[in-house]
Amino acid sequence: MELMATRTKRGERRADALSRERIVEAAIEILDAGGESALTIRALTARLATGTGAIYHHVANMNELFAAATGDVIASAMTDVVSVADPREAIRATALAVFDATDSHPWAGSQLSREPWQPAFLQIAESLGRHLQVLGVPQRAQFDCGSALGNYILGVAGQNAARTRLHPHDRSAVLEDIAARWAQLDPDKYPIMRQVATQLPEHDDRAQFLVGIDLILAGITTVLTRES
Incomplete structure (x- = not known):
């Protein structure tokens, strides 16, 4: 016994x-x-x-496991977003939560881009949609506004995942190498890229990402003004 x-x-x-x-x-x-x-x-x-x-x-299979792992890191990252009362700040907090989660777990960014219908994406989209409602975006415009935000967030997550996969260790060295190449481009054909080359090595990915979110929010404000 x-x-x-x-x-x-x-x-x-x-x-x-x-x-x-x-x-x-x-x-x-x-x-x-x-x-x-x-x-x-x-x-x-x-x-x-x-x-x-x-x-x-x-x-059931490895795809389900990848989706579950992605859902876990996204859910963990977004735990504090619900406490943000201001809808604009809540949207920014949602976006930054996803950015930080996929920056820490690049594979999750790749997974989100590969299968946007999975539960992790639904959680992100639901959060954005609810905050857009509180912001006062009319129902007929919510899908377009939410898609603009979601596509941008997932696009950056996918790009960061791809960059990490190609260059997993020394981001600064990679950016300096790219900047050096761009600085050598034909000034008549690529004047803008030569100008960007001076900013590339020192730019902050997270801050730049948030600028994009703010630009979209500014566009949504225009929609609200037009609809009022």
Whole structure:
């Protein structure tokens, strides 16, 4: 009886360790350490010391696992947004939460761009839509305004993910190299790009992202003025 009780306790601990939450947590750890290519069923079973069947008991396939991991980091990032009362500031907070989450977890930005219908996207879109309603955007204009914000947020997330995938370590060196190339462009054909080259190495990605959000919000204010 004592032996059976010991086995039962071990089985209970093993079941707890193999909950869906633990599997998603392990997937995030693998993704953060090695990127999208590192998350395989073999890597996951090795980390969790379990078998393939135990994993697929909780998640149907790897696409579902990627979506769940992305949803987890986005949900965690957006926990404080609900406390922001001003709708414009709440929209900015939503956008920055997604930016920061995908900056810390570039694979999540790639996943969001790949499958925008997944729960993480729905959470972002719902947050933006509710704040647009509070802002007073008419229902007939909410879809367009929300799409403009969502497309911009997901576009930047995807670009940042691609950049990190290509150049995962030294951002400054990469930007300096690009700036040096742009500075050598034909001044008659590319005067603007030569000018931008002087700003590229030192620019702040997060601050620049927020400028884009503010530009869209300024456009939404124009819509409100026109509709009033």
